Amino acid sequence: MSGRPILTAERMRAAEQAAIDAGMPVETLMERAGAALAEATVRFGAPLPVLILCGPGNNGGDGYVAARHLADRGIRVRVAALGDPKSDAAKWARSKFNGEVEQLGAETGRAPILIDCLFGTGLKKALQPDLVEQLLRLSTDASVCIACDLPSGAESDSGELLNDVPGFGLTVTFGALKPAHRLMPAMNKCGRVVLADIGLAIDTAWREIGRPDLPPLDPAGHKYSRGLVHALAGKMPGAIALSTVAAARSGAGYVRVSTSRAIDGLPSAIVQTDTAILDDPRIGCILVGPGMGEIPQLLTLALTARAPKVIDADAIGQVGDAERLRGQDAILTPHSGEFVRLFGKLPGNKAEQALEAACRSGAVVVYKGPDTVVASPDGRIGFAPPAPAWLASAGTGDVLAGMIAALRARGLEAFEAACAAVWLHGRAAEIAGPHMIADDLAAAIPAALDLR
Numbered sequence: 001m002s003g004r005p006i007l008t009a010e011r012m013r014a015a016e017q018a019a020i021d022a023g024m025p026v027e028t029l030m031e032r033a034g035a036a037l038a039e040a041t042v043r044f045g046a047p048l049p050v051l052i053l054c055g056p057g058n059n060g061g062d063g064y065v066a067a068r069h070l071a072d073r074g075i076r077v078r079v080a081a082l083g084d085p086k087s088d089a090a091k092w093a094r095s096k097f098n099g100e101v102e103q104l105g106a107e108t109g110r111a112p113i114l115i116d117c118l119f120g121t122g123l124k125k126a127l128q129p130d131l132v133e134q135l136l137r138l139s140t141d142a143s144v145c146i147a148c149d150l151p152s153g154a155e156s157d158s159g160e161l162l163n164d165v166p167g168f169g170l171t172v173t174f175g176a177l178k179p180a181h182r183l184m185p186a187m188n189k190c191g192r193v194v195l196a197d198i199g200l201a202i203d204t205a206w207r208e209i210g211r212p213d214l215p216p217l218d219p220a221g222h223k224y225s226r227g228l229v230h231a232l233a234g235k236m237p238g239a240i241a242l243s244t245v246a247a248a249r250s251g252a253g254y255v256r257v258s259t260s261r262a263i264d265g266l267p268s269a270i271v272q273t274d275t276a277i278l279d280d281p282r283i284g285c286i287l288v289g290p291g292m293g294e295i296p297q298l299l300t301l302a303l304t305a306r307a308p309k310v311i312d313a314d315a316i317g318q319v320g321d322a323e324r325l326r327g328q329d330a331i332l333t334p335h336s337g338e339f340v341r342l343f344g345k346l347p348g349n350k351a352e353q354a355l356e357a358a359c360r361s362g363a364v365v366v367y368k369g370p371d372t373v374v375a376s377p378d379g380r381i382g383f384a385p386p387a388p389a390w391l392a393s394a395g396t397g398d399v400l401a402g403m404i405a406a407l408r409a410r411g412l413e414a415f416e417a418a419c420a421a422v423w424l425h426g427r428a429a430e431i432a433g434p435h436m437i438a439d440d441l442a443a444a445i446p447a448a449l450d451l452r
């Protein structure tokens with residue numbers, strides 16, 4: 001899966017230390033970070049007067065460097081600091097800035113562009129209440145708010161907010177994204193996240209899910225080689241109808257649904273059958289769960305088959321013990337309620353919880369929500385880019401399950417199929433627009449596929 005790298009604060013510091021050990025001065029890293037922050041500010045905010053709030057550590061150091069670069073470009077820039085810089089690199093950055101440095105407080109005047117360089121990955125506790133008050137006041141008075149690395153108060157690894165945090169239009173981060181950029185509630189405060197390369201070597205299995213690279217159609221292919229999805233209908237046929245339409249629209253060559261009674265309104269291209277023979281070697285992926293209701297035999301039947309499977313919705317609740325999935329080639333797609341029901345309350349951030357669930361079950365886990373994460377038992381984690389909040393409507397999860405099943409049946413490896421579907425699902429929602437219903441979402445999949 002391609003996409004921007006994501007590192008915890010500890011691994012970020014390790015990457016920085018490795019660069020320093022290899023002979024790169026920390027001042028060079030800070031110089032690059034501050035220059036990138038200044039560049040993004042000019043591009044995003046236009047050449048308006050800037051106020052930079054500097055904290056005592058290296059986040060503040062980046063701010064002094066950015067102030068120098070902005071001043072060199074002829075932009076009116078003021079710096080208000082919490083106090084003297086504490087780290088050597090920040091002291092160096094402060095010494096290179098020729099302008100005046102105000103004491104940050106109730107007297108600090110507003111500016112149209114505000115840059116928050118108070119705290120970044122070094123945040124350890126909530127900001128003092130009076131500092132929060134100043135940050136909120138100055139951000140309310142600004143037209144454009146930019147966060148250096150992280151909004152101050154957002155905890156880098158968990159995505160928790162330790163104090164009230166204003167909403168930023170832009171966050172400029174360095175080397176790699178941090179989990180907080182893609183986990184709620186912090187991700188909702190970051191605005192657009194720009195990643196600047198400051199010359200660090202980044203090695204990680206955690207990435208933001210990027211635009212998928214789907215294999216081209218085989219010119220000599222046939223409907224089975226393009227992928228056969230076999231869905232199992234249960235009590236509520238509407239849900240499996242959404243899933244199967246989504247699977248067909250996602251490029252499966254053949255979509256078949258086992259159902260005891262005809263499902264009205266299903267496109268004729270989707271084959272309805274009253275038998276449920278799952279030992280057909282041509283099946284590329286079985287889909288079970290959407291609209292299943294209390295029919296646990298359907299999950300049992302799916303688990304007897306060799307084919308890969310997507311286990312969604314009601315079927316997740318029927319798994320009981322995650323160990324049951326060992327040896328299965330499965331993708332699980334729980335929302336938070338289904339996740340806790342199957343795995344209990346796990347420690348760590350959402351990504352770590354998904355990874356633990358993947359390790360326990362041996363399945364790829366798509367932990368859904370406004371901050372969907374995809375985890376593979378081999379340690380890979382994909383963090384979804386922001387998706388529209390209007391996805392929170394009935395049936396959109398059924399659509400996602402069908403999309404994953406189609407991409408899996410088309411031959412993508414389980415983790416790749418899940419990540420690609422999550423990306424396309426978010427883009428389809430953007431295309432379908434704020435008043436969409438799940439049926440519109442499925443109809444927008446071809447346009448999302450065309451975006452790639």
Ligand SMILES: NC(=O)C1=CN([C@@H]2O[C@H](COP(=O)(O)OP(=O)(O)OC[C@H]3O[C@@H](n4cnc5c(N)ncnc54)[C@H](O)[C@@H]3O)[C@@H](O)[C@H]2O)[C@@H](O)CC1
Nearest residue numbers: 016030033057058059119120121122123124125126127149
């Ligand atoms: N890791 C890297 O490779 C690079 C990091 N850079 C910058 O360095 C930042 C991290 O710098 P630091 O480790 O100095 O940490 P910060 O600048 O985030 O915080 C500085 C120190 O403030 C104290 N502190 C934390 N929370 C506080 C609170 N609520 N109230 C009062 N004091 C508090 C802590 O002792 C902390 O170490 C990054 O966010 C980034 O902006 C850049 O300079 C470029 C290179």
Ligand SMILES: Nc1ncnc2c1ncn2[C@@H]1O[C@H](COP(=O)(O)OP(=O)(O)O)[C@@H](O)[C@H]1O
Nearest residue numbers: 335368369370388389391392394395396397398
């Ligand atoms: N606030 C939100 N912002 C973005 N995406 C969301 C939000 N809430 C839910 N989603 C997405 O919408 C889908 C909902 O799936 P699910 O909860 O299974 O609903 P349903 O069972 O009704 O289909 C998931 O893909 C989830 O990630």
Ligand SMILES: [K+]
Nearest residue numbers: 116119148150
């Ligand atoms: K900051």
